[in-house]
């Protein structure tokens with residue numbers, strides 16, 4: 232009997248390991264907590280710790296770089312938002328969402344809870360259909376050869392915060408982020424994250440240490456730029472289903488105007504042999520994720536009908552910059568054009584690392 236049981240467990244493990252799995256169990260646990268809080272009960276630290284110890288939540292928290300103090304504050308804010316006896320304090324805090332940011336976010340969870348529950352019930356009915364909708368967007372930004380299914384993939388929706396993150400075999404999406412983005416344009420958020428999983432990459436093992444910072448700068452720009460082409464056009468100031476801070480496109484675009492000349496200067500310095508400044512730039516700004524220059528540059532590539540050229544070389548960070556420059560030169564609105572020195576430098580690097588681009 233024991234042997235049979237073991238075989239049974241193994242076979243289930245194997246079949247689910249090959250597929251893409253939707254996991255939303257932490258959301259259910261979260262709703263059990265909010266049900267209790269709404270009845271006036273305080274949050275049991277044991278129940279809270281159990282929730283926070285979930286693997287996907289841990290992975291997300293580590294990526295965000297938040298500490299224990301933050302988690303504790305999050306818990307206390309939950310009690311403030313959901314417990315009826317704190318209603319007056321909640322209302323006064325909601326008047327200043329910038330100062331009481333966590334209160335504002337948790338209030339959005341509370342306000343949207345019925346919609347979120349229905350959203351998850353709907354997803355659970357047919358996760359395969361949901362993933363198909365996401366893949367449609369992902370594939371639009373991938374060459375045929377890369378249009379595969381992510382295998383061994385956990386797609387975990389977690390009930391904290393308002394962000395999405397892809398790492399190894401996990402995609403972790405905050406419920407608030409998944410719910411509102413899918414309500415606005417179904418499938419684009421998953422489409423963006425799956426693009427990170429499936430996009431072919433430059434072979435980093437072939438990049439020498441003196442160039443790795445500058446290649447990293449170009450790579451993170453392409454990485455988010457190409458993925459942002461999937462979803463950021465649906466995150467504009469007109470997309471009022473989203474919360475104001477989720478309408479990223481316009482912010483990224485405005486910031487991009489200022490950031491490109493800075494990147495140009497860094498590239499020129501780097502061409503002369505300085506890697507320090509690029510390294511500082513990568514570590515020291517809020518733009519390290521690549522969204523700001525990426526969204527800006529991708530916008531002009533698309534506007535000037537160069538998307539298919541980008542898709543054909545989706546693993547090539549040098550090409551992304553050169554293609555942007557081609558678009559910028561053509562564009563009547565005169566976006567920033569990179570200097571000859573930077574373009575020459577990128578072209579030289581591209582030649583130097585052609586083996587890293589075509590090794591797979």
Ligand SMILES: [Zn+2]
Pocket residue numbers: 423424427454455458
């Ligand atoms: Zn991304």
